[in-house]
Amino acid sequence: MKQVAFVDSKILRGSDACIPVDDLGLQRAYAVFDYARMYNGRLFHIHDHIARFRRSAAGLHLELDYTDEEIIRNAMILVDELNVENAGLRLLLTGGPAHGSTLFDQPRFIMIAEQLPEYPSHVFQKGVKLMTYEFQRDLPHVKTTNYMNAFRLEPLKREKKAYDILYVWQGKVLECPRDNFFIVRGNKLITAKDNVLHGVTRKVIFELARDDFTVEERDVAVEELDVADEAFLTSTTKQTVPVVQVDDRKIGDGKVGECTRTIIMRFQDYIDSY
Ligand SMILES: Cc1ncc(COP(=O)(O)O)c(C=O)c1O
The missing domain is CATH 3.30.470.10 (Aminotransferase class 4, branched-chain amino acid transferase, N-terminal domain)
Structure with a gap:
């Protein structure tokens, strides 16, 4: 490289x-x-x-x-x-x-x-599947170079045909190894507040979403995945990636939702004029 x-x-x-x-x-x-x-x-x-x-x-x-x-x-x-x-x-x-x-x-x-790495367009257009894994990063607010768990899970991730891992811990949904995770319910964007890295993209999305959505930063129970309308993940390299399935459960109707599309559009407009 x-x-x-x-x-x-x-x-x-x-x-x-x-x-x-x-x-x-x-x-x-x-x-x-x-x-x-x-x-x-x-x-x-x-x-x-x-x-x-x-x-x-x-x-x-x-x-x-x-x-x-x-x-x-x-x-x-x-x-x-x-x-x-x-x-x-x-x-x-x-x-x-x-x-x-x-x-x-x-x-x-x-x-x-x-x-920068490039991601195939179908990831953004069709959305991705995540697999949950019971884990919480050491010092969650610190961005250490220790991504050992994420790398160790690569073979399992491939076996389960998952795009990425979603860390859950003691009944709460946290984050992906390199991304923050949001669910959408109605006009609420909900994401974990504690025991995750506070992403820069997450913060930008809070600002961009303010006019159309209510943002809730709080504990997210694993059961909320069953009733979420939509979900997406965010990071510097991937921006916003729609999530349409977690383990065996479809998120909403299993298709990329309107709220996620709105977030992707708002973010694109923002970077175009940055
Ligand atoms: C554990 C973890 N959570 C979330 C994120 C997303 O953060 P950002 O939006 O600043 O890239 C990252 C980024 O590397 C991360 O490593």
Whole structure:
């Protein structure tokens, strides 16, 4: 994959973009990250992403020694050099060298500009099936690099012909491994408030939906999937993906609903003018 990276304050390309093997991110999975993207030559809601990145860093007692302006300036250098139509930007902060004299006294900041993944159009037009799995992420408000559970479930996901996993925990619906999850009932958009990552896309949708819908951020009971009219998931890379089935139950009539289409349209209008 074509990528340009910023590692220990240096811009590195191709196979030169690497970190030492003693990094705590590698050795102990002690690292946080965030993922932003470009629309129309601008980093989308970058201050929201950086703010969440700082909260994630604080959650692991890691200090980020760069201002927002320094991050954005260097990010734009990477993105310009990458020179692709749809660029994504990964921000990473690791625990740094495993043998540091004081734990975490040399955190390692990394940025990687890369081509965004593409998703087939049928995902957005026809909607997808999710499979539930009983799990809650460690430190749910922190975006750590630990996606082990999601990767471990790949073979099961394939066997069940599910597009993705929906984490449920003790009777509550949480989120997907990389996306927030909403149900629609009447004109209400309902999504989990606690024990999930607060997505930037989720927040943008709250704003865009305000005129047409009531947004409820609260616990979502698993039984509510049975009575939901529609459902969808949201993330930076996928925007809004309609969900038409969860396990064996159809959501609503099992087709992409009008409310989800409205959200997709509002979001498209918003990014067109961003
Ligand atoms: C666990 C989890 N939930 C939700 C999201 C969606 O967040 P955003 O809309 O900021 O991409 C992500 C994104 O990576 C995630 O990893």
